[in-house]
Amino acid sequence: MKSTLLSWSLMAPATLSFAAVASEFTNPTYRHGAHSPSQYVVEDAAAHGILPLEVGVGHFSEWSRDTKKRFFIDWQDSKENEWVFVMGNEGGDLDSMASALTWAYHLEHSTMNSSKPLKAIALLQTSMDALDLRPENKVALSNSKMTSGHEDLLTMDELPEDPETLSRKLKGIILVDHATPLRKWEHAKILSIFDHHVDKGAAPSAKPRVFEKVASCTTLVARQMLDELEDLPSEYHMPHELLELILSAIAIDSSGLDSAVPADSKTAARVLARSRWADRSLSSAMSSLARELKDAKKDLDGLSVRDLLRRDWKGDLVDTPSPRTPTVSLGFASIPYSLDAQIRKTGFGELFHWFSIHAAWTAATGVDIDICLNKYKTRDEETGKKKKIREIVLTVRDDVRIDERQADSLFRLVYEALEADEGLKLKRWARAGELGPRQMVWTHESGAGRKVIRPIVEEAVRQWDM
Template sequence: MRASSTLSRLLLASVPVGAVSRLNFQQQPIHTTSKPRPGDEEGVGHFSEWSRAAKKEFLIDWQASRESEWILVQGNEAGDLDSMTAALTWAYHLEHSTANTSNPIKAIALLQTPTDCLDLRPENKLALHNSQMSSGHRDLLTMDELPEDPETLSRKVKGIVLVDHAEPLRKWKDAKILSIFDHHVDRGAGPDAKPRIFEKTASCTTIVARQMLNELEKLEAEYHMPHELLELILSAIAIDSSGLTDEKTTHDDVETSDRILKRSAWKDTHLKDVMDSLDEQLGTAKKDLDHMSLRDLLRRDWKGDMVDTPSPRTPAVSLGFASVPYSMDEQIAKTEFEELFDWFAIHAAWTAQIGVDISVSLNKYKTKDNDGKKKKIREIVLVVRDDVRIDQVQADSLFKTVKEAIERNSSIVNLKPWHNANQLAPRQMVWSHESESGRKLVRPIIEEAVMAWD
């Protein structure tokens, strides 16, 4: 442990016995209600109480047809720690900064993932546990707990705020975009949103927390900022910036972390020690995935939406991306029969369940070269279905269009067919490459190909 022993005790005080040396979280059964289960713990502290109360009040107001009073703060559908923390932070700020005004705001963070998917990110579970939130995520509002279809609800709510998310999912397209905070590419959504901030930082939580602090410090009287939320903010920035040491770390990541630290329970500890310790613990938890099934690995970091096409027969198709930190061979070994066909059977069952036409799995892993040096390998798995919105002829055409777009793109260097590509079925392809082209680069290539497909 690189941090001081005092800090270590602070960080680990709420971690169960045995979790320090080996963070091995067990999968929880699927549940979509906030009713406690045997063994569940109730959250303690202001942050947990506020989050649970906001969820209850939102559902009460929905029942009373008062949805128009609410702002939904949404992260992206992958539900990582950065996205979740940014949404919770801004929802807390909106409500508390206006509580004593003539126009108080009702705001709630909406996590755009099902409840059971939250535990597929062990680092989220650890960070929430350390922030003294209720177990089973009962304090949080997730997509499967929405009492109304998003397409309908989007027209009723006061508006939405996007964090770590450049544009709303298609299901929220009718909602008014009030604010956007993102550290990715500006896609032009919500031109009238205020604030509307796109900035390259390691963590989107940095942008949200900085804006929160700037506004908080201008108030005549500051509202209460619970230390649990402050520590959650530091956790999100730490894991996205490798403890403020990653090359993508900016001055704002460092400065905002320092401002947050000075308000936290760790204010007497050096920033480097705090961020090192958080990064070490959360990074260990994040890698604890060996117990997960293939289906859970596909679900845990999934992003997808409808994409427009020029085709009059099929004006939109459903496109989704999974990011998996295991090789194709390692994933196959996780299946019941440990065979290629079983990987595609499990993948097909999952994509059929969520109604996807075209899916892409982006795998990454490390191996050693002939000199014993580690090198990163990435894989792209492309699959097109013919049983959702498109028929077999259309599926063949779409597969060909996307396959050619991937193969001719010069930014994906050293692209070559996977070693067992000759065993693949029609409309299935797997490539490997050694470039740094992850989802942020590959997704636009494929989206542009789909949008040009006719």
């Protein structure tokens, strides 16, 4: 038997989310039915001087909160091997979140009356306080009647055990909107994969294993869910809040179906027919959702530089042939502001302060190489029309796995790999002369984002031997 979660929560009272959940099932009074879980969440919030939570309403929120509670109970009783984690990528976007929640819900409900019922929970691979850095997530979850503060969602910072340890104990993991697991989950058995990007060959025996070019991964998950649901002897209850979350994810990724492929449109139509909006036309419902969510997505002016750095950040370890340093940690941030605009957001409004904030963030993440991919629009002086500009900010640290000589070598390697790519057509940033050691900024108009830049950097690092 593990030590009680309550004792852990008392050691870290600032972690309200975990303490609140722990209080629900460690309190003997609640176990005898005298109080509801929501009462304890609200009371704990008040005790810490925090505004009371608005507890979610409806079957979907109740299921999500109950699932989270059951997982913590089973972890405490050393029953992790009974659980399946459904996880998206660490960027924490609406597509990953909706895909994970949808498939976890389906797994549990489609097997509950079978001889082999499954325990499944969606894991959002970001911290709880980072979810609202994507305002569209907050809007979509609010529309789906979820608990404020995301108390009924399981996030990375709430895991009671390190992923590398926990991955060995789980029944398995399912990847959604993600082709391969992060290194920290490599010891877990991959049961299924749903992704709308490139198949990288992971878990060839996984079932279902779906790779298809669609606007939204949620399309693939929802289609599989509906196909299996309609084949059941008796359909389980499908809450309208979940259906509307699915439609939200497809809508924002397909620009209201304007950039959809047939699979997106057909699946959205099937979901819409089961939702509260069944009397609306598909185009009307999806365009309305897309407008609401895209308006929210653009509302980032209040975010700090650190928030922008971690809002859409993805990273992992890359193997190298170096016996001294067999792995290097890479991080990639996507930011919809120019570097100049970000500098203006710093307290001093100076270049040095941006790099100071950046250094503190990368030190916290433990990366060796960090790439910031900025994008913004500017007006062309000749034509007067707006054009899209992108920036690449490269930094290499020497205080985690590598020393100064190795950092210099890695910087040169990645620097040369990026400059050598003819498709990027990089130009040195106007203020490049002010940069410090192992710092470089380029601008380009190629349209290449993370999906193009990341493979270039990773391939260079795989050749590094020092």
